[in-house]
Every structure is written in C-alpha cells, then in structure tokens.
Amino acid sequence: MMRIVIALTLLLCLLVAASLAFGDVALTWRELYHVATGTDAPGPQDAMIVFDLRLPRTLLALLVGVALATAGTISLAIMRNPLAEPGVLGINSGAAAAAMAVIVLMRDPPVVLLQVAGFSGAAAMALAVYILAWRGGTSSLRIILIGIGLSSLATAGTTFLSAFGDIGDVQRAMIWLAGSVYDANMIKVRLLALWLVIPVTLAFLASRELDVIRFGDSSARSLGQPVDRVRGGMIVLVTVLSGAAVAVSGLIGFVGLVAPHIARRLVGTASHARIFPVAALVGACLVVAADILGRIVLPPVQLPAGIVTGLVGAPFFAYLLWGRRNGRG
Amino acid sequence: MAVDKEFPVKIAGKGVDIDYGPRRIVEKLDLEIPERRFTALIGPNGSGKSTILRTFAALMKPSGGSILLDGRDVMELSTRDVARKVGVLLQGPVAPEGLTVADLVRLGRYPHRSIFGRWSPEDQDACDEALMLTGLADLSDRALDSLSGGQRQRAWIAMTLAQQGEAILLDEPTTYLDLEHQIELMNLITRLVAKHGKTVVAVLHDINQAARYAEHIVMLKDGRITAAGGPETVISSETIADVFKVKTIVIRDPVAGTPLCIPL
Amino acid sequence: MTGRRPLRRTGAEGRRWLAFTALLCLLVVVAMSAVALGTITMPFSTIAAAIFQFDGSRGHLLVTTIRLPRVIAALLAGSALAVSGAIMQAVTNNPLASPGLLGINAGAAFAVVCLMTVFGSSTGDIYIWFALLGAAAAAIVVYALGSLGTTGQSPLGLVLAGAIVATFLTSLTTAVLIFDQSTLDAVRLWTAGSVTGRTMAQARTVAPYILTGLVAALFLGRNLTALSLGADASRSLGQNPVVWRGVSIAIIILLAGGAVALAGPIGFVGLVVPHIVRMSVGIDYRWVIPFSALGGALLVVTADIAGRLVFGSQSFPVGVTIALVGAPFFLYLARTRLKAEA
Numbered sequence: 022m023m024r025i026v027i028a029l030t031l032l033l034c035l036l037v038a039a040s041l042a043f044g045d046v047a048l049t050w051r052e053l054y055h056v057a058t059g060t061d062a063p064g065p066q067d068a069m070i071v072f073d074l075r076l077p078r079t080l081l082a083l084l085v086g087v088a089l090a091t092a093g094t095i096s097l098a099i100m101r102n103p104l105a106e107p108g109v110l111g112i113n114s115g116a117a118a119a120a121m122a123v124i125v126l127m128r129d130p131p132v133v134l135l136q137v138a139g140f141s142g143a144a145a146m147a148l149a150v151y152i153l154a155w156r157g158g159t160s161s162l163r164i165i166l167i168g169i170g171l172s173s174l175a176t177a178g179t180t181f182l183s184a185f186g187d188i189g190d191v192q193r194a195m196i197w198l199a200g201s202v203y204d205a206n207m208i209k210v211r212l213l214a215l216w217l218v219i220p221v222t223l224a225f226l227a228s229r230e231l232d233v234i235r236f237g238d239s240s241a242r243s244l245g246q247p248v249d250r251v252r253g254g255m256i257v258l259v260t261v262l263s264g265a266a267v268a269v270s271g272l273i274g275f276v277g278l279v280a281p282h283i284a285r286r287l288v289g290t291a292s293h294a295r296i297f298p299v300a301a302l303v304g305a306c307l308v309v310a311a312d313i314l315g316r317i318v319l320p321p322v323q324l325p326a327g328i329v330t331g332l333v334g335a336p337f338f339a340y341l342l343w344g345r346r347n348g349r350g
Numbered sequence: 351m352a353v354d355k356e357f358p359v360k361i362a363g364k365g366v367d368i369d370y371g372p373r374r375i376v377e378k379l380d381l382e383i384p385e386r387r388f389t390a391l392i393g394p395n396g397s398g399k400s401t402i403l404r405t406f407a408a409l410m411k412p413s414g415g416s417i418l419l420d421g422r423d424v425m426e427l428s429t430r431d432v433a434r435k436v437g438v439l440l441q442g443p444v445a446p447e448g449l450t451v452a453d454l455v456r457l458g459r460y461p462h463r464s465i466f467g468r469w470s471p472e473d474q475d476a477c478d479e480a481l482m483l484t485g486l487a488d489l490s491d492r493a494l495d496s497l498s499g500g501q502r503q504r505a506w507i508a509m510t511l512a513q514q515g516e517a518i519l520l521d522e523p524t525t526y527l528d529l530e531h532q533i534e535l536m537n538l539i540t541r542l543v544a545k546h547g548k549t550v551v552a553v554l555h556d557i558n559q560a561a562r563y564a565e566h567i568v569m570l571k572d573g574r575i576t577a578a579g580g581p582e583t584v585i586s587s588e589t590i591a592d593v594f595k596v597k598t599i600v601i602r603d604p605v606a607g608t609p610l611c612i613p614l
Numbered sequence: 615m616t617g618r619r620p621l622r623r624t625g626a627e628g629r630r631w632l633a634f635t636a637l638l639c640l641l642v643v644v645a646m647s648a649v650a651l652g653t654i655t656m657p658f659s660t661i662a663a664a665i666f667q668f669d670g671s672r673g674h675l676l677v678t679t680i681r682l683p684r685v686i687a688a689l690l691a692g693s694a695l696a697v698s699g700a701i702m703q704a705v706t707n708n709p710l711a712s713p714g715l716l717g718i719n720a721g722a723a724f725a726v727v728c729l730m731t732v733f734g735s736s737t738g739d740i741y742i743w744f745a746l747l748g749a750a751a752a753a754i755v756v757y758a759l760g761s762l763g764t765t766g767q768s769p770l771g772l773v774l775a776g777a778i779v780a781t782f783l784t785s786l787t788t789a790v791l792i793f794d795q796s797t798l799d800a801v802r803l804w805t806a807g808s809v810t811g812r813t814m815a816q817a818r819t820v821a822p823y824i825l826t827g828l829v830a831a832l833f834l835g836r837n838l839t840a841l842s843l844g845a846d847a848s849r850s851l852g853q854n855p856v857v858w859r860g861v862s863i864a865i866i867i868l869l870a871g872g873a874v875a876l877a878g879p880i881g882f883v884g885l886v887v888p889h890i891v892r893m894s895v896g897i898d899y900r901w902v903i904p905f906s907a908l909g910g911a912l913l914v915v916t917a918d919i920a921g922r923l924v925f926g927s928q929s930f931p932v933g934v935t936i937a938l939v940g941a942p943f944f945l946y947l948a949r950t951r952l953k954a955e956a
Binding site: 102103104105109153154156162163165166167169170171173174176177178180181183184188189191192195196199274275278282322324325327328329330331332334335336338339 | 708709710711715759770773774775777778779781782784785786788789791792793795798799802803805806807881882885886889931933934935936937938940941944945948949
Binding site: 101232233235236237239242243244246247285289290 | 404407409428429430431432433434437438440443444445446447448449450453457458460461463513
C-alpha cells in the first residue's frame, strides 16, 4: 500500500513537472528548476509561461482528476455495478444538455454562464433521479433504471439541438463537452480546491460505510447500516464532486470509471480507506497526463483532455486488466 | 406458546402482520424466541419462515403488530443498535470479488465502530474468536472466491459471530454444506448456545436435523404457527402430515433419543 | 410436480399469447398508419394497390419509394435493437448493458465518420457497409478482449472490455469531428438516429442479417434465461456459458449491426425496451425475445410518426422522438414496478 502510494505520488510529481515544461515553448529541466526556485535570473517570459499559464492548468487538471476519481469510487460502491460511473446518475447528460442549450440558444455565451449551466444541469438531473427513484426507500437498481430513463430524455434534447443547431455552435459545444482544462487561472484553481476539500474529506471518512453498503442492502442493513441515509448522502457527494468537475472542465469521461477499477486492482477491494487515496492519485495522473499529451501530440492544435483520456486511458486500462494478469499466468 | 419458564423471552412478535407487495404473507403472528436456546423454524416452502426471520431481524417492517427485542420495540431502536444485539445470516449472500476471509469477518465489527473509531483490541479479539470457533483461523488470508462452498458459508457465519450479538439468526445455514460440515455447524450452534449463552434461531429444511439439535421448534404453515415447543411435542406423524403433506412414522433416534421421522 | 406443468400456469401462458396477439395487431395497425399518414394522407386501398398492383402513379410511387421503405426500416431497426439489447442484458447479467456496450454504435459511427472524412459525404450507400463492418469489427474486438485470460470467465470482463473499446472509438470519432466541420455537418443527422430517406435497396441490403438474427434469437430464448442467472447457474443447468455467450454475441452483431447501418446509432431502444418487457412479462426469455421484437418495432414506428406529425418535419431524427415517447413510459414502470429490495 505505502509503496503504491509513494510510486503514484512520484509519478504525479513527474507529470506535473513535465506539464510545466512541455508546450509551445519547451523548457529544459534546468530552466524549469531555475524558474521554480527563482534562482539564476530566468527570463521573465519563462516565469510568466510557467506560473501564469501552465501551473494553473496543471493544478486544475490534477484537482479535476481527484474529483472525478473520488466520485467514481463512490458510485461504483453504492451502485454495485462495474459500469456505474457518476454518469449513471444523469450527471453527464444533464450537464451536456444544459451546456448545449446555452451555447446553441445564446450564441457565444460567457464562460461563467456555461459553467453555471453545466453544474446546474448535473445537479438538477441527479436530484431528479433521486426523487423519482425514492419510494419509501431507494434501491440501486431503481436508481440505475431511472437514471437511464432521465438521461435518455436529456440526451434526446442534446441530440435535437446538435442536429438542428448552427453548425459552428454545435462544434463549439462539442469541444466544450469533450472536456478540457484549457482556460485555467489561479482563481479557478483556488475555488475548485476549496470546493473539493469538504466532499473529498467526507468521502474518505465514510470509507467504512462504503465497505459495508457494497454487500447489498440486506446484508448492509443486517450489519446495522442505515442504508437509505448512507446512499442519499453519498449521492450528494458524487453530485457535488463531479458537478464541479464538469463545470470547470466539461465532460472528461472515463476517469471516473477507470480510476476506481485501477485502484481496486492495485490495493484490493477490501477497504475503501485504501482505495480512495490510490484512486485519487490515479485520477490526477490520468488527467494531467492527458492534458500534456493533448498539448504536444498535434501542435499547435490542442486536443481536449477528455478525448485523450479515452484514447490513451482505454488501451492502458485494457493492458492493466489483461496484459498483467495473463503475464502472470 | 409453550415456552420454558426458566428461559426469558429474547425476541417476541406480537400480532405481527407481514405483507409482500399486495399479498399478506403472515397475519397476526405471536411468536416468542426463548433466550439462550436454539430455536428452529421449520415448514414447507412458502410457509413464511424466511420472511418471519427477516422481520424478526428488523430487516423488513411489519405492516402491523410489533417485534420486541429484550422487551423494546425494534422500530424504536436504530438499525445499528439492533445489529449490535442480533447477527443475521441470510440465504446466498454475495461478497464483492477479491475479499479475504479476514476482510469479511472484520466487517462484522461495523456496528460497534463509530466513524472516527479506530480498530481496537476488542475488535481484533472478536474476529479472532469468530475465526477460531468456525475453524477458519488458518484460512483467514485466503480469498473468499478460492474457498469451497462449505468454507465460504462458515466465513459468513464467522462474520455474524464477530458481531457479538446475543442473538444470531440464520436462514437455512446448512443448505450448501456436505454432511460433515452440516454436523460441524450444528455442533457449533449447540456450543454457542450452551457455552457462550447465545440465542440462536435458524430456518432449517431438514426436520430431523431440527429435531436432533434444536431445543425449541416452531412449525409453520401458510404464515401461521401450527405447533411450537420441544421436539417431542412438535414432531409427530400427525403434525408432519398436516404441514408437509407427507406420511411418516416418528421413532426415537437410537443415538440421541430425539424424535426421528421416516417418510413412508 | 416435476415433469408436467402445473395447470394454473396455462392461464398465464394464455394471457401472454393474448397480449402477444394484441400487440402484434396494434403493430400492424400502427405500421399501416405510418404508411398512410403524412403531408398527403393515403387511404389504405391506395397502399394495398401500390403494393400489389403498382401502376407508377405519383401516389403509388410515394408509397413504394418513400413511405414503405421508411416504415420497413423503422420496423427492422426497432425489433433488432430491442432484441439485441435483451440478449446483451442476459449475457452480461447487467441492467446497464445495451448493444452499444459491445462497441457496435461506436464502431459503426467511427467507420462512417472515417469514410466521410476521407471521401466526402456523397458516397451513396457504401456507408451502410462501412457501418456494418465497423460495428462487427468493434464487437469482435470486444468479445476477443473480453474472453482473454481469467477476467474473461466472468461477464465483468466483457462489460469492461466493451466500455474500453466504446470509449476509445468514441474519443477517436469526437477527435475527428471537432476538427472537421463538414463531416460533422454530414453525419450529425445520422448519429442522432434517423430513418428519413431510406430506400428499399438499403432495407434489402440489411434485412437478411436482421431477419436471420431475429429467428436465431427466438431459438436462443430458453438458453438465455439460464444464462441471465449467471455463469454458475448456467453451468449447473448443463450449459457451457462461454459457448452460449459467443453464440449470443454473434446474433447481437447481426441484429444491432444491421440496425445501426440502417438507422444510425440509436441507444435508447436496446437499453430500455428489454427492461419494459421484463417488467411487464417477467424474466422468461422465451417470452422476452418476441415481446422485445414487437415492442421495439412499435416504439420506433410510433416515434417516427410522432416526429413527422407533431413536429411536422420529415427529417426530424427518430432517435430524439424515441426517447420522448418511450422515456416517460419507462420511468413510470421503473418507479412503480420495482420493489424496494432489488
């Protein structure tokens, strides 16, 4: 466990450094070191690039990764379904519909409005799913099915807008929805960090509840867990976490699904107190790495991080699942 | 009901109605579970045994009447309080893949720990004891998936024991076990009752198993109690013909001296 | 008790036959109406004449070249999607599964987008073959990946493999589309799911695959019930779950591949119709399959009519109306039919 955490932390540090160094203007490690320590009078331009452009972007990617991975870990446990990423609660489809509506109906809306719309869409859908699924109690299956139903309605709205909206708007919406940390600044980073502190801490403290609820409602209840209350609270956490991630970075898919699965492979399924930190680190590494790749693969074009997580994360995940297992025989 | 006076009532149902969807399964049930005894619930499929067990464990809400645990209505207790006093093992529980025996047994301590509570020596002792009683001490690091059906069943029972409730409710605990492990489990239950003062309630399929090991038998048919009391009073060819629609003769078990029914 | 079926079961069987017949009649009526209704309303006599005594008049041409192919496409796609969804959910034992999870939609969409990016949007009917091949290739990769190693022994392997391949292909498609506006413009109606402007030739290209798949699925019903109970139960009933999973997936490729080639990647039908059917007639797949076929066809045809009449647009994407028509019904069922414990 400790070794895995240390290895992942080192990897993350390395990625963060790479993210600060790579880009249109590539810095050598030595230059980066001088900029970071403020020694040897670096060019003011280098410092500006590192501190004002790349650092906020890197930190934002890191935070988004943590948020998505934490939300994914919770969803996986409370839904007891290997496919249950936060999108199951309608969060992605709600955010997508709201953002698409704002872009297509308002033409060129301010970014803040887009973010507010994304978060409200996500939260409204999660709330609607939970309310509709409540009948004197909740059940994982009912939440999943209601989530499917409501998501399909929201997606129908998105599809309608994308089929008939102005083609330029549709393309712009697609780019936003593809998920990127392109326009980051320190204020945004600080806001997101503040916003995430409480839900991430609560999730970690509630690890034991997740260990138990995963066994099914009956078993969990027989161990004395107030199942409905726990599930409701967890859904609030998922919404707050992934809603915020969606608001600042659009839909970066796959991280919420993959990070917890990778973490489970690394530290076992027994204890969420171990899964959470590893999943969070994995999520952070994934999004930071995706952002770097998106910047350097096809310059000057910037591929949205959400697309890179799919393109690179998917084969990597496949390798983790199959390659290593079969290698061991 | 004919409950032995020297054993006070541990769990009691008073006028309990249980509905499953629109259907009423159990109506106006009065049932008392004596403390520090082994009670067996028997009856044909669909007689409501498992439903009653779940209701007595406060996993299902009765539509009418009340369940009293040590004289207090379970609906007034928190689920956690109930879980500290009553351990339940349901039929065919499923564990997430990759768990070890020790992981599973540790979960039994859940109702005793608060959010910030650390893993205490008492928790460890309870787990060690549960593993020892079920004979799993050597297997504690093995993955559940790699165990035989009998070992897995014992691991679940160990989890229930780690809960350290005064009462333990088991739903058909012997179903997946071979003869050796069935007997082992029955001996374990007898030991828990005699040596550790536990109250055990088990739904059993095998009438003779119930007759041999249980001290108190409740025979059910269509959600009603047709007979209750010691094996001698409950097991007779008349009651079995009435409840199970099978003709039998009941003889004395040459080994244990308990009633033994043989289908004709 | 064993061997012979208890008497009262025949009551339930009878009711199911009755419901099946009623649904079939409803489907025929709705399909006929779909041909009849539109900007010009056709009497049934004209439709019959157009089919059996074609005289080349404008009305007859409208029926045979526009309305009829469109309705046939909707029927084929709807039944194929719903049945393949039912099979998929049984095989993976997962309520979130749909043919899309085999990578079918993502594979087809990627193939079509590649075609249009390279050769432009005016490639005629070739895109159907690309969609079919893309769907089949993706599904085969998913299946191969999902049956590798120890992970492959459980449905979990298949499900995760599907998620991986679908995500990968969707990301590739998006990467192409956000930089290529003309291709985005060309495929966005297709990706929404549409039966507008389908021709008889297109329907004829795809029909053999879908019909073969439907017939095979009907025979598969009994095995699916066992398979849906999980690998252990299936093995204990004397099945080889790996073989049956393979057979099931071959059928899904025929069905869903054909449907996506014909009507574009419609997600809702394959995901939701099987749930509606199971909540209504139970989990016996001998019944789930035929009811899904009828239900899926009915939903898509109804949605197409709704798109044409309510929104007054010939090209309103049926993928959107399907969700508008089907989702409220599905939500109602999910809310009322599922017990608290599940």
